[in-house]
Amino acid sequence: MCCSYVDNRAKVAEYKTDDLNLVGIGMIGKKNHISRLTKRLSLHE
Numbered sequence: 001m002c003c004s005y006v007d008n009r010a011k012v013a014e015y016k017t018d019d020l021n022l023v024g025i026g027m028i029g030k031k032n033h034i035s036r037l038t039k040r041l042s043l044h045e
Helices: 008-013 031-038
Strands: none
Touching: none
């Protein structure tokens, strides 16, 4: 096995909430509604 197993929840629990950076969001909805909401958002800084 090339990689060791990491429990994501346990790893996140090691940090204070203020020390975590938001790296993504999930959205559920009709494609055209989501597209309208995210149309002018930049994908990268």
